[in-house]
């Protein structure tokens with residue numbers, strides 16, 4: 001849903017706030033009418049009087065009447081969004097961007113790689129695929145967080161992995177008391193993957209440094225740039241390819257992304 005003037009936010013009601021980790025909260029917002037979006041499309045969320053910032057809904061696109069927006073507290077707008085209480089009125093513009101290229105993954109293996117709050121945009125993809133598992137061969141989810149407290153959606157991994165076609169694997173950066181799982185940054189669990197590389201599509205979302213090294217590791221493991229899609233969560237403003245804040249070469253990440261094929265951008269300076 002885009003309002004007639006795409007620069008004017010639509011009012012949405014903040015109905016619930018979920019504490020996910022010490023630094024991440026999910027806001028559930030209810031638009032006046034369903035906000036239809038594709039997994040991977042993003043919205044500009046406005047806190048009146050403070051400002052707006054881009055976020056990719058983390059909820060299923062099959063539930064457009066209530067959106068989950070999972071937010072890492074990092075600066076001016078996100079600090080104030082974390083302080084917002086149920087009942088508050090926020091604003092939304094969008095959705096913007098293309099969304100994940102689901103048409104390209106029919107019959108394929110899907111490798112989903114997330115770092116930190118990067119699992120939030122990917123959850124919309126995971127939920128969309130869980131609702132249509134017959135369309136893909138298999139889904140492998142690899143996730144890394146700094147520490148156990150920062151593992152996002154920790155209570156949902158078991159439900160995702162109980163599907164025969166899905167496997168989930170996660171790691172935390174350093175050993176921690178009470179943690180018997182894997183340790184090391186997420187790239188450490190990308191080596192020797194049990195996936196059919198010739199028939200696999202990869203989606204990565206996380207901090208730029210992680211995008212860079214995950215892409216490097218996958219390339220070393222034999223994946224081609226054409227198989228890799230990167231979530232480019234760069235600073236964006238208009239959302240419509242007008243302001244030119246987010247372009248890489250001829251590509252406007254707000255319009256041609258935010259998930260973009262690595263083959264398209266790899267030869268531009270500093271694509272990450």
Ligand SMILES: Cc1cc2nc3c(=O)[nH]c(=O)nc-3n(C[C@H](O)[C@H](O)[C@H](O)COP(=O)(O)OP(=O)(O)OC[C@H]3O[C@@H](n4cnc5c(N)ncnc54)[C@H](O)[C@@H]3O)c2cc1C
Nearest residue numbers: 042053054055056071072074075076077078233234235258
């Ligand atoms: C398409 C898209 C989807 C996004 N989805 C999510 C999401 O689902 N959940 C989420 O938590 N965040 C998401 N982000 C990032 C989010 O938009 C920024 O964290 C937010 O704009 C920061 O606003 P602020 O006013 O709180 O921070 P500022 O006060 O503007 O900045 C605080 C600090 O954060 C850094 N920063 C600001 N914006 C970004 C950015 N885009 N990328 C990296 N560092 C940044 C600044 O350099 C500064 O160090 C997304 C960004 C894009 C472009």
